[in-house]
Amino acid sequence: MRKIQVNSLSFSTVKQFTEGCSENVFLDKVDKAPRLGTSAAALLGSGIHSASESHFRALLINHKLDADVLLRVFENRWNAVNPDNIIYGKQDKEKIFTQAKDLISLLLEAEQPKEILAIEKPVTYQLTDDLAVIGKADLIYRNSQGRLVITDVKTSAKAYSDADLYNVTNQVYTYALAFSEPVKLKVMLFVKTKTPRLEEIELNADDIDFEEWKNRFIQTKRGIENNIRYKVRSWMCKSCSFSYLCNQKSNCVEIPIIERKAA
Ligand code: SF4
Numbered sequence: 155m156r157k158i159q160v161n162s163l164s165f166s167t168v169k170q171f172t173e174g175c176s177e178n179v180f181l182d183k184v185d186k187a188p189r190l191g192t193s194a195a196a197l198l199g200s201g202i203h204s205a206s207e208s209h210f211r212a213l214l215i216n217h218k219l220d221a222d223v224l225l226r227v228f229e230n231r232w233n234a235v236n237p238d239n240i241i242y243g244k245q246d247k248e249k250i251f252t253q254a255k256d257l258i259s260l261l262l263e264a265e266q267p268k269e270i271l272a273i274e275k276p277v278t279y280q281l282t283d284d285l286a287v288i289g290k291a292d293l294i295y296r297n298s299q300g301r302l303v304i305t306d307v308k309t310s311a312k313a314y315s316d317a318d319l320y321n322v323t324n325q326v327y328t329y330a331l332a333f334s335e336p337v338k339l340k341v342m343l344f345v346k347t348k349t350p351r352l353e354e355i356e357l358n359a360d361d362i363d364f365e366e367w368k369n370r371f372i373q374t375k376r377g378i379e380n381n382i383r384y385k386v387r388s389w390m391c392k393s394c395s396f397s398y399l400c401n402q403k404s405n406c407v408e409i410p411i412i413e414r415k416a417a
Contacts, residue, residue, distance in 0.1 A: 158184060160375040162278070162286040165328040169321070171374045175386040179378065181396040192235050193393030194242045198250050199309040201228040202257050202344055203292075206307045207273055209261055210293055214270045224258045241393050257309070257344045260352040264342075267295035267303070277332040281368060285375050291329040293342075302337040304329050305354075309344040314355070323357040324367060330359060384408070 171179045181187040205224040212219045229251075245253070272294040281287045293305040306326050310318070319341075326339040339357040344350065376382075385408045391397055 158379050158381065160285070160378050162288045163371055163374055164288050165325045168370050168374045169325070171377060172370050174390065175388070175394075176377065176383055177385040177400055178394060178396060180383050181399060184378065187396055187399055189395035190398045191239050191241050191393070191395050194240050194245065194247070194250055195311070196393065197232055197235060197240060198254060198346070201231040201254060202261075202309050203307055204228065204231040205254075205258055206261060206342070207292070210267075210270060210273045213266060214273065218262075221255070221258050221262060224261070225255055228254045228258065243393075253346055253350060256350045257346070257352070260344070260350060264352055264354070267293070267305075268298070269296040271295055271302075275329075277329045279332050281371055285371060287328060287331070287371065289325075289328050291326075297338070302333060302335055303340055304333075304337050305340040305342050307342045307344075309346060311346050313345055313347075313353070314341075314343060319355065319357065320361060323359060323361055326357055327359050327362050327367065 167179055167183060182189075205227045208227045209219055209224055270293070272291070275291045275294055277287070277289045277291055279287055291304050292307045295303050295305070297303050304326055306322060308322065314322070322341045323339060326341065330337045330339055339359055341353075341355050341357060343353040343355060345353060385400060387408060391400075394400065
């Protein structure tokens, strides 16, 4: 069996490994299998992410991009994917583009950060002697009280539940540990409901147990290095970019999710 050595991990890999599907991590990070198929919802999210990034980069140099330019940024991101590889859910392309336009308007109408310090800032530090944490902070700025604020940009089909908030707090906390001064954590959440809205939510890092958080990284490293490979069948399989490989027969353990309903 080939030896796998994990020297660095991002929070998204840890989350996929500990809460999602281990096979997905192996196909993506170890086998480096090509992705085939991207969900339209994920593409909307990354397009809005790209548009937000361009918006904040322009603000950094005291410039403001208009809605048409930001929509073109969104379109470029969308067009980078082969149309045959886009997996549509309930909404067609036209509806998704209308939603993107609405979300971009919300971004432009929102209160803008005055003192932007960095956008898409790579973050890396040693968590243990043999494991580094890597990540990218979407937006870092100083607020009017002079406090450093780290913001993550997300899109969601619905308002965040407590569990979603806990999850995103764990993620942004990962970046906060790279700074020597106290930071505020925030999520800028584009909610894709019928009437879309933009929520800016402060996150409470006091909810995070550092030792538990650190252990998730260490366990993920151990799990990958020891080839703990299993498929977790869930609703995520429908839009998984690796399902074309995963559905071939293999010796990998399968763990179907059984949905139980209260009587
Ligand atoms: S199709 Fe499902 S089980 Fe297979 S890698 Fe993707 S998420 Fe995991």
